Amino acid sequence: MTKVDSGLEPAASVARPISVWRQRNFQAMWSAHTVSQFGTQITFFVIPVLALTNLAPSRSARWPAATSAPSSAHVQRCG
Secondary structure: OOOOOOOOOOHHHOOOOOOHHHOHHHHHHHHHHHHHHHHHHHHHHHHHHHHHHHOOHHHHOOHHHHHOOOOHHHHHHHO
8 A cells, every 4th residue: 555645744844934024035125115214204304494494585485385286377277
C-alpha cells in the first residue's frame, strides 16, 4: 500500500507569519510615504506663512483673495 501525500502538514510545523515591519519592501514604502506626508505638510503650512511674512504690507492684503475659491467673475470668464 502506498502513502498518499495530502499536502497538509501538522499544525505544529506551520510557521508563524512574518511581521510586515520586518519586510524590507514595506519598510521602504512606509518610509517614503512618511517623508512624502511631511513634505506635503511643509508645503501647505510653512510656505504660505513664509510668503505672508516676507511680502510687503500692500501685497499681503491680497493674499486671502489669491488663495480662496475662484470668484464668480473668474468662473464666468473661464468657464
